[in-house]
Amino acid sequence: MANSRKPVRTWYKLIFAVLPCSLFIAAIAFGAEQGRPDALKPPDKSGDKTAIKQSGKPGFAPAAFPVEVAKARTGDMGSYLNGLGTVVPLNTVSVKSRVDGELMRVMFEEGQAVKKGDVIAIIDPRPFEIQLAQAEGQLAKDMALLDNARLDADRYRTLLQQDSISKQQLDTQQSLVKQYEAAVKADRAQVENAKLQIVYSRLTAPVSGRIGLRQIDPGNIVHAADSTAIAVITQIKPISVVFPIAEDHLPGVLEKLKKGVHLQVEAYDRQRSVKLATGRLLTIDNQIDPNTGTVRFKAIFNNEDEKLFPNQFVNAVMLLELRSGVVIVPSSAVQQTQKGTFVYVLTEDGKAAVRPVKAGQVQKDTTSIESGLSVGDQVITAGAERLVDGAKVQVKSPSDNSTRAKAASDNATAR
Helix, strand or coil: CHHHHHHHHHHHHHHHHHHHHHHHHHHHHHHHHHHCHHHHCCCCCCCCHHHHHHHCCCCCCCCCEEEEEEECEEEEEEEEEEEEEEEEECCEEEECCCCCEEEEEECCCCCCEECCCCEEEEECCHHHHHHHHHHHHHHHHHHHHHHHHHHHHHHHHHHHHCCCCCHHHHHHHHHHHHHHHHHHHHHHHHHHHHHHHHHHCEEECCCCEEECCCCCCCCCEECCCCCCCCEEEECCCCEEEEEEEEHHHHHHHHHHHHCCCCCEEEEECCCCCCEEEEEEEEEECCCCECCCCEEEEEEEECCCCCCCCCCCEEEEEEEEEEEEEEEEEEHHHCEEECCEEEEEEECCCCEEEEEECEEEEEECCEEEEEECCCCCCEEEEECHHHCCCCCEEEECCHHHHHHHHHHHHHHHHHC
16 A cells, blocks of 8 residues: 555656646746737727838827927028137236336235326335436536536637637637537436436336236335336236137138128137127238148227136137028927938928928027028927838927926926
């Protein structure tokens, strides 16, 4: 009996080991079969043929692709030349002493705006005042000698007429008069030089502008031969911007300048997001840089609000020509391929149609279309990455975008 029950127990063990594996494999197969789209819905033989063609499977009509559209319109489009420029002051002056002496007073604050002629520093004038007094004394002495020599010359002429003296004595006296005249002239020059030294002891601003940091403190002895300036004055208003432009654009710009056209130049920050100032083209350099193939342009700005600062890097944008009445569309609607440029146009039956176009100038987020579009055509500006020619689309309203943005913001706040 014991031997007969032993095979039965073996078969029971084998069955209990294989049965769970079989049930698990069957469950996986059933789930995969239920996950097939064909199992959810039987094919509809009367379905849309266009939908069958797009989906590749009969009986499925995919939903229209959501897109955003904009109408082609007319507007003004400018031809611009761009260059990374540097703000360069029209005048930069290093204020140095022209005489030797002690720096007595500094009459400016660092960063102060000064006007032409303002006194900014005083050097000890006393040595020059003494020199002036000495020169004036010597001048008075020589003038007295000159007067006496002239009187003697007059007497000698009378005596010569009376034949009381020789002609040589009169000639000698007249020569002495000329010597004293020369001495008086030299003395007057010394007086004027002493006065000039006194003027030089008062340092004045040669131009109007902003004064920089003080480099020499009061109490120091300064010399005319010193290389260090007391301060530097930089002219801020007006100010210029120097920027390079490719030599290929030079003929067009020169033609405008010869006609007397004032070309407008705008200065933007590094990111080209904020306009700093508006000015005009002042001049062009007289040669092309052979290393870069560019020529330097110089524009001038009033800079009344002082948004331009010396040595600041800015993006210079020069308006070369303004075209009116051109067809323009958002730049996001223009698609680029190896075969050319095209846009998706919304047709009357709600489909996307490929329209080859010839794009022109690009200004910020708009592009001019030279051919291929008419005013009023609706072009697809968003959602074009999934489209093909003839695809069915659905135009989203602006409210959908605002609602979606609000929902995303709420979700972010909740997180």
